[in-house]
Amino acid sequence: MAESTISELPLPYRGPFGAPRPAALARLALPPAPMPSHRGLRPLKAWRYVGVFGPELMLCLATVRIGLARQAFWAVWDRTSGRLYQRTRLTRGVIRFDRGRARLRDRGVQLDLMLDETAGIETVSRRGRDYAWTRKQGGIRARGTIELEGARRTVDARAVIDDTAAYYERHTRWRWSAGVGASGEGQSLAWNLVSGVNDALTQSERTVWIDGRPAEVGPSAFAADLSGVDGLRFCVEATRERHENLLLVRSSYRQPFGTFSGELPGGVQLAEGYGVMEEHDVWW
Numbered sequence: 001m002a003e004s005t006i007s008e009l010p011l012p013y014r015g016p017f018g019a020p021r022p023a024a025l026a027r028l029a030l031p032p033a034p035m036p037s038h039r040g041l042r043p044l045k046a047w048r049y050v051g052v053f054g055p056e057l058m059l060c061l062a063t064v065r066i067g068l069a070r071q072a073f074w075a076v077w078d079r080t081s082g083r084l085y086q087r088t089r090l091t092r093g094v095i096r097f098d099r100g101r102a103r104l105r106d107r108g109v110q111l112d113l114m115l116d117e118t119a120g121i122e123t124v125s126r127r128g129r130d131y132a133w134t135r136k137q138g139g140i141r142a143r144g145t146i147e148l149e150g151a152r153r154t155v156d157a158r159a160v161i162d163d164t165a166a167y168y169e170r171h172t173r174w175r176w177s178a179g180v181g182a183s184g185e186g187q188s189l190a191w192n193l194v195s196g197v198n199d200a201l202t203q204s205e206r207t208v209w210i211d212g213r214p215a216e217v218g219p220s221a222f223a224a225d226l227s228g229v230d231g232l233r234f235c236v237e238a239t240r241e242r243h244e245n246l247l248l249v250r251s252s253y254r255q256p257f258g259t260f261s262g263e264l265p266g267g268v269q270l271a272e273g274y275g276v277m278e279e280h281d282v283w284w
Helices: 003-007 023-027
Strands: 013-016 045-053 057-066 069-078 083-089 095-098 101-106 109-115 121-127 130-148 151-166 171-183 188-195 207-210 213-216 232-246 249-262 270-283
Touching (some): 045 109, 057 151, 057 249, 069 109, 083 232, 151 188
Antiparallel strands (some): 130 151, 171 188, 207 213
16 A cells, blocks of 8 residues: 555544444554565564563563564563563464463463453554554453462463554654553553554553553653653563664663552552553664
8 A cells, every 4th residue: 555545544543443443444454354464665563462460470471573573572570589580582382372361381481371351442553654553451350370480370460462563664662661550449450651653642552441441641751761651650670671683673672570659641549550661672
């Protein structure tokens, strides 16, 4: 689809995944339909990221596609022992996602989670002459088991899921925060805040969930050192960080786990909050 055609579409768009989209968007390849591996010379960048956050442990696992290349990564921050486990793999099979389930088998870590997935919120945005799709689910229940070095534990916490498929620019940068928590009134809270991608003034991916109900919030302002975003303050506990130079792909990535305090966009005060901040600068 030519640049002039993309510019004519009703974008950005935001709505519940699975709901009827504007008829004009039928001209785009969008999930659940497959998206081409390339648009011209620009490769598809696609991933599923599951982050599970709670007072005893926090973890993330993801599969990533850049064109025809594949990568998987995972990290487990054990707040009880104060130990961070992590690994990045340029291979398949370590992480397996099915609808409503996530499994990991790698290097002394075994994880099997059931995810109470919802429709989630999808957005479609322009990226120059191309486009980006993403779907976010916040505050969903994640339950199952994890085995760390032979010790088996039960997991019952809340999660944020990020599904993205986009023809992002060769050089892309963003800051992101995802987390879960509770208000002083006992409301279940979750959030997805971003700057740099899918962040139009309206019809963005920025979302706060209160007792499972999503609401879009305004533009996010991140501290340069990731010590906070908007009215939230962040305390770093452990950091997953990776720097790669694979010729065609160069990436600098930092994602600390930690706790949050303060106020969510919209004025809801956190009584407790767990999650991640992220900064990513990538040439792909």
